[in-house]
Structure formats: structure tokens, C-alpha cells
Amino acid sequence: MSGIVGSGLIDLLVASLDQAPVVLGAVVLLGHEVPSRIRLGGAQAVTIHRLPGGNRIIDAMGVDDGSISWSGYFTGPGAASRARLFDSMRKAGQAIPLSFGDYAFNVVVVHFEYDLQDRGALISYRIRTEIVPDDTPQVSNTSDALVALLSGDVAAASAALAELGLVAAQAPLADLQTVLPTAGSPNSAVALAAMTAALAASASAVQSGILSSGTVLQPTTSSNFAGDLNAGSLSTMVNAAGDHGAYVKAAGYVNRSNNWVDELSGQPQGVPLILA
Template sequence: MGVGLSDIENAIGAVGRLGASSPVILGNLVLTGIEVPDTLQVGGRQMLVVHRLPGGGRVVDALGNDPGRLELRGRFLGPDAQMRAQAVERMRMAGAQVAFSAAGLSVQVWIAQFTYAYQAKGAVCSYKLVLERPQETASVQSLSTLSGLLGDDVGSALDSFSGTVSGISEGVFTAAGQVSSVVGQVMPLASLVGAGGFASKVTDALGTVNGVAQSGMNLATVPSALASVAGGLQNAGSGLQSIIAGAGQNVEAIQPVNSVSLNTLGQNAALLSAAADAGGLVNRSAANIAVAQGLETALPSVFA
């Protein structure tokens, strides 16, 4: 499945929609939205010794990779701007390695330099961050191992569930508008699949989790990333459970006394089936993430 711009922009936004752009993770600090650096300079050099020979010949010895320092510039914004800048300052003062993840990188770094400017009475703090990287090899993984952990489960759940919801949405509001003719209906179908309904929240959560797995960012070794993905799966599972409960009540209560009620009954049954199928895939994905987090068990979030 191809990776769209929205997938990358929504990566890690599964918990509370943390931001509209791919985040930068530094230690226990997650930079999202406007806080994401404007620039990130990445590179390095190959250490070479050149032996020049008579007649213009040369012998070149490659001594190994020398990764350059990572340089970032951005800003903290809002009432907590200075507090967040000071949190990075404390990491620099501690002198310990911290986890860093951005732009397909996931490495342990030292904060070699950090400066920030106190602006707008502390509401804005522009910063410059310089990170020292350890020695690395050419085999550094560039693709997210979250894809392996999640497999095709989340993508399959998203595709099948979204397809069902899309099909139902075409006629749902007409049917819901005639709810008085549907005998015994407990919950209008529109409240499940409409804007802001449970189905919309499930699709958002599955979409952002799938974006993390497919975006190419190597985040699987970052605890905060795994926690964010786990939270997104939990949000999706909670929404699916609510859909199963609501659609299940409707299926039991609706009496097919006319064409409207029969159509509504079929729509609820389709949504119930899709939610149950997606729930199984979400449960399996959550279990895989729990294993990656070192947890012994992960209780299913969806019970069909």
C-alpha cells in the first residue's frame, strides 16, 4: 500500500491527534505540530586517507564512517514553551544518551549543544539543538519495524471497516430521518457512522496507526512511539466495542415491518460484522505491540 502525505503527517497522532506533522522524539519529549523543527541537517563523512604516488597515482584507504552532528532549529510555542525548553536544557546538563527519532532516524544521541531564545514573554522560545551521534554502520535500518509488528492487520481492518461504513453512509441519513417508522430502534445508525460518531473515531485511529507503520520512520525501538501506537489501537478498540454494542442492540430490537426498517436492519448487521472483524485484527495488533513493549499479556480491547 502506498504512503500518502496525510499518512506521514498523521504518524504518531493516534493519541489525541498530537499534531499535524511527523513528530520528533527526544528522550521523553515529543515535538509535534508547530514545534517540529523547521530544518534538520543530517549527514556525515567517510574518513579517507589519500596516498599520492609519483606520476599522479593515488591509493585511497577508507577508514570508516564518521556521522555528522544532527542540527535542528525550531520553536516551542504556547504557555508551556519555556518549561519544555528547560526540559531539553536539563537533558543537556545531564550529559546522558537520550533516544532521538525523526526523519527515518532512530538513534541514541548526546545533546552537544542547546540554546533557546526567550521571546513574547515566554510564549515563544526559538531553539537550536545539536546532537552527537554514536558510530553507525551502513546497515542501519531505515524502515519502520512497526510494519513487521503490525503486519497487514491494521491496514486490512481500516480498508474493510472504512469500505463498510462508506457503503452504509450513502443512505443512512435518509433511513435515520424515518426513524419513527423503524419499530423498536434503540440507537439511530447515523449516530454510529455520522460525523463525530464512533465509526469516524475508529477510522481516524486506525488511519493514524497505519500511517505510523507505513511511514518509513524507524520508531519501533522508541518506547513513547510504541505507547502511542498502543494508545491508538486502544482508542480504535474502544470505538469498535461501542459500535458492536450499539449495532447489536439495533439488530435485536428492529422489527422488519417495512422496507425502511429492513434496510436499516441490514445496515446495522453489516456494521456489526465489520466491527467484529476489525476488532479481531486490532486485538492481534495490540498483542504484538504489547510483546514489543515487554508486557506479558494484552487484554483484548474488543469482545465480539
């Protein structure tokens, strides 16, 4: 194996460690699609009454969340289809889930534009979303909507873990689906506690998988890292990189599922269960 090829594969492996899941709707952003920076924050809506003598009264009117925006790239033969998929979200104008790290929101895509470069092989894009306030009714039953989002994310996490055959993480998710409330039914404290426990058990197994696959990808202490590589060790690292990516992808869904359970429980979103 040439040094150039070996170096390229090493760079690919190292890059795979720097990917945290960003999920918009049912789409998981991959590779260069993942933004290096996401803008958050907002303002407090106020009315300022200016009085004679320089005095003033400030009436706080409530939270005015800013937009969430980022940019990235679509590459390869599927670039155009990925861009059209994101543009369809803008055209639909529907509230969809957005999650990254330990953040989770319901958003509407209000602006999306992209530039075709190199005859469509490279597409740069820019996207802006607006947060749907928690107290804005999007459906007749907010609890039903949260349960639907939770069910979808649990199914997505199970599908990601199926690629790995990680029964220790899949089994708790299967148990969780059996206690999901049906449409219109109240959320019992017992069911919510069971869902929380199931997610914690699954998260523990996923976290172990992330740590074990990440350990394989850690550089050796040898000063001649590239020279120490052989066909067997490189194959092991490539497989570990694939597993690591699948674990991180599942972690995003499990963390977001926990956020939905927190909302169903009337609790603020806590720290993520899994650190990817």
C-alpha cells in the first residue's frame, strides 16, 4: 500500500470521529453536509417607554427565539437528490423535528438555497429554520404528537442498532415501544418511568459501543503510526470506523427520544444520555 493511499485512509478514519449526528426530519446529515457551526439564541421581546428626564420603563413581552441556521455541502452522485429533498421540506412548510448534540426542537424550514458547482458534483447549501413555540398547537393533541415523534425516533435508533446486532441496546427499545401511550390516552407516571429506564439501559449499551469502537481508532503510541499499519490492522480500523459511525447515529436518536420523554413528563430537557 502506498504511503499516499495509507495517509488518505487515515485521514478518513480521523474525520469520521469528528461527526456528531444532526437530524432534520427523517434525514441524518452526513459528511460535509454536517455544519461546523450552527447559530442559536434569540432575543427578549420588549416594549420601552421613554420618560422625561431620561427615565424609562421596560416591559418584557416574552421570549423571541431567533432562527437556527447553518450551511454545508452535498457531494457525489446523490448531491442533487439530497438538495431537492431538503428543498421539499421548505416547500411543505410543516413543523419537523431538528436535533443535534443535546438540543432538540420542532422547526419549520423557512429558507433554503443551494448552488450547483462542478456540474452538480458539489452543491453548497444554506438553510434557515424557525423554532415552533412549545405552546403553539400544531395538532389537536400535543401529547399525541410527542408520542409520534418519540415512536419514530425509537424506531430509527433500533434500525441503526440492527446494523450492529447490539441486542443489549435494541432489547430495551423494544420494551419501550410496548409502553408507549395510544392516541388520546393519558401518560401514566408508571409508563413514563418505564420509558426513562428503557432509554437509560439502551444508552448505556450504546455508550459502551462508542467507547470500544473509538478505542480501536485511537492513534498508537508509536512514533511511526503509518508504518505500523498493515492490511489486517487497517481493515480492523475501517470496520471500527463504520461501527463508530453507526453508534453515533443511534446515539442521536436515543438522546432525542429522551428529550421527548422529558417533554411528555413536563420536565425540561436534561443532559444527553450518551456523549458521542
